[in-house]
Amino acid sequence: SRNTYRFYSDIASRKNLEDIRLQYDLQHALSGGQLSIYYQPKYDVKSHHIVGSEALLRWNHPELGMISPARFIPLAEDSGLINEIGEWILESVCDQIAAWQQNGIYHCVSVNLSVRQFQNGNLVDVVRNALQASEIKTNLLELEITESIAMDIDKVLGTLIELNRLGVIISIDDFGTGYSSLSYLSKLPVHKLKIDRSFIRDLMSDQSDAAIVSTIVSLAHNMQLKVIAEGVESEEQLKMLDNYRCDEVQGYYFSKPLPLSEFELMLEPANKYAFYERVNNPDAK
Ligand code: C2E
Ligand code: MG
Ligand code: MG
Ligand code: MG
Numbered sequence: 001s002r003n004t005y006r007f008y009s010d011i012a013s014r015k016n017l018e019d020i021r022l023q024y025d026l027q028h029a030l031s032g033g034q035l036s037i038y039y040q041p042k043y044d045v046k047s048h049h050i051v052g053s054e055a056l057l058r059w060n061h062p063e064l065g066m067i068s069p070a071r072f073i074p075l076a077e078d079s080g081l082i083n084e085i086g087e088w089i090l091e092s093v094c095d096q097i098a099a100w101q102q103n104g105i106y107h108c109v110s111v112n113l114s115v116r117q118f119q120n121g122n123l124v125d126v127v128r129n130a131l132q133a134s135e136i137k138t139n140l141l142e143l144e145i146t147e148s149i150a151m152d153i154d155k156v157l158g159t160l161i162e163l164n165r166l167g168v169i170i171s172i173d174d175f176g177t178g179y180s181s182l183s184y185l186s187k188l189p190v191h192k193l194k195i196d197r198s199f200i201r202d203l204m205s206d207q208s209d210a211a212i213v214s215t216i217v218s219l220a221h222n223m224q225l226k227v228i229a230e231g232v233e234s235e236e237q238l239k240m241l242d243n244y245r246c247d248e249v250q251g252y253y254f255s256k257p258l259p260l261s262e263f264e265l266m267l268e269p270a271n272k273y274a275f276y277e278r279v280n281n282p283d284a285k
Helices: 005-029 069-079 082-102 116-122 122-135 149-152 151-164 181-186 199-201 207-220 233-241 260-264
Strands: 035-044 050-062 065-067 107-114 141-146 169-175 192-195 226-232 248-250
Touching: 005 050, 005 069, 035 082, 035 226, 035 260, 050 069, 050 082, 050 248, 069 082, 082 107, 082 116, 082 122, 082 141, 107 169, 116 122, 116 149, 116 151, 122 141, 141 151, 149 151, 149 181, 151 169, 151 181, 151 260, 192 207, 199 207, 207 226, 226 233, 233 248
Parallel strands: 050 107, 107 141, 141 169, 169 192, 192 226, 226 248
Antiparallel strands: 035 050, 035 248, 050 065
């Protein structure tokens, strides 16, 4: 606000300098091989079998070390570089799924999408090309869009309908953190809700969080959607989510995001997973 502007200006300009530096360095991160993809497994609540994984970006900066995507994704969105990075991650993940597929492992991987990729206008082409070049079963690719993207229904509906026609799985990430009505859910072709970590953290102690989680699970199932909880760190949380009939979980309790070489060790044939059948195919009404 006007009253506090002066108070924060110092911190703000220092932060800006670092932003500018990181944004500059990021331009060379992709070509310099500094970006890599970690995989965090997702588990069936009941069987504890791996049912898929999420691809998460990592930036190993030559001087500053590992930088969190929470820090650099907004900078990449700001500069527009997210489109190039987003294309790279989609292609890389599809190629990886294809390599597993050739070994008889049908493993579903989700990729996070940025709102900027929707605004760019070529997202459907990028996804179609990645699917065709890799020749993967299309339901082995899942796209995670945040609730805030999904809420902007007028802008994203057309693109989501086209993505759905390509045969990929679509899920709503960070579900429950938005502030709009739920009406958008019935209009969008989505298959899965991902309950935000903030509701899982205090699940055991906060009764309203527990009520929200249980309600989201019911909502999802009533709409023929799958539901996954992120940020599961304890056995108690896992048991409670099982009681609530949540389908899948992801979190440090089972595994942190892992580099490919470590993650692949978890994908032995014993863990081989039957990918999603797209039971519901809700084209927009
Ligand atoms: P997200 O998509 O909601 O991903 C979940 C985040 O929670 C990841 O953080 C993951 O490492 C972390 N996490 C998983 N399990 C636990 C747990 O049990 N406890 C706690 N405390 N955290 C857990 P990460 O990898 O730092 O990613 C942060 C965000 O950056 C992601 O949130 C996503 O919004 C964004 N992001 C990551 N990779 C990409 C990408 O390739 N493209 C885009 N557009 N965004 C990405
Ligand atoms: Mg995600
Ligand atoms: Mg999330
Ligand atoms: Mg999140």
